[in-house]
Amino acid sequence: DVKVTxxxxxxxxxxxxxxxxxxxxxxxxxxxxxxxxxxxxxxxLIYFSYDVKMKEKGxxxxxxxxxREKKExxxxxxxxxxxxxxxxxxxxxxxxxxxxxxxxxxxxxxxTVL
Amino acid sequence: xxxxxxxxxxSVREGDSSVINCTYTDSSSTxxxxxxxxxxxxxxxxxxxxxxxxxKQDQRLxxxxxxKDKHLSLxxxxxxxxxxxxxxxxxxxxxxxxxxxLTFGKGTKLSVIP
Numbered sequence: 042d043v044k045v046t047x048x049x050x051x052x053x054x055x056x057x058x059x060x061x062x063x064x065x066x067x068x069x070x071x072x073x074x075x076x077x078x079x080x081x082x083x084x085x086l087i088y089f090s091y092d093v094k095m096k097e098k099g100x101x102x103x104x105x106x107x108x109r110e111k112k113e114x115x116x117x118x119x120x121x122x123x124x125x126x127x128x129x130x131x132x133x134x135x136x137x138x139x140x141x142x143x144x145x146x147x148x149x150x151x152x153t154v155l
Numbered sequence: 156x157x158x159x160x161x162x163x164x165x166s167v168r169e170g171d172s173s174v175i176n177c178t179y180t181d182s183s184s185t186x187x188x189x190x191x192x193x194x195x196x197x198x199x200x201x202x203x204x205x206x207x208x209x210x211k212q213d214q215r216l217x218x219x220x221x222x223k224d225k226h227l228s229l230x231x232x233x234x235x236x237x238x239x240x241x242x243x244x245x246x247x248x249x250x251x252x253x254x255x256x257l258t259f260g261k262g263t264k265l266s267v268i269p
Contacts, residue, residue, distance in 0.1 A: 045197070076259075081163065081261060082261060083243065083259050083260055083261030083262050084198075084243065084259040084262075086256065089256070099256075131197055131198070133197075133198075142186065142247055142255055142257065143188075143200050143203075144198075144200075144257060145200075146197030146198040146199070147197050148195075148196055148197045149195075149196070149197050
């Protein structure tokens with residue numbers, strides 16, 4: 042079974058803090074994604090990566106950065122957290138070249154910025 | 156990205172059929188998906204349909220695809236309380252240079268009344 046884990050289920054941070062959200066997958070997937078999920082807005086893609094050290098902006102990259110130093114790990118960084126970044130953050134991974142492109146999701150990190 | 160639209164809420168009585176509808180915009184989509192998110196969890200792939208199919212049945216689930224109208228539906232027969240969840244429609248689209256992304260709808264929250 043594919044397993045995607047996220048470092049925290051719940052996180053509370055203060056405005057201006059630097060925040061790291063970690064995601065690890067154990068299936069040797071090339072593709073990894075970070076989404077945020079907000080009520081009434083669904084899932085919005087922040088950043089994605091198709092390979093180590095590769096990153097591409099999604100639909101809402103402002104205020105975020107990412108790091109992919111190892112294939113299994115994809116980190117989302119909030120350089121200076123703001124209250125409008127309070128959200129549920131979901132990480133996903135998928136196998137490159139697979140026609141179906143199934144994305145496997147982690148359980149999510151609910152981040153609250155005070 | 157592309158646009159995927161779905162209604163936000165649906166309530167049905169236990170034992171009835173549920174029908175969740177979705178419209179999408181990219182006529183070149185190869186795959187369309189239904190993901191399920193149970194409370195407090197990440198998304199899980201529920202079923203999918205390839206674009207050259209009109210219908211796909213999998214136990215209690217029936218997916219109907221109308222390519223002309225770009226309309227996708229998910230029917231759950233004999234809906235159970237365990238089916239209460241948020242259901243996301245998603246389409247796979249070509250983001251260029253051989254890369255693909257998924258665009259998700261906002262999700263339909265299905266509430267099953269005992």
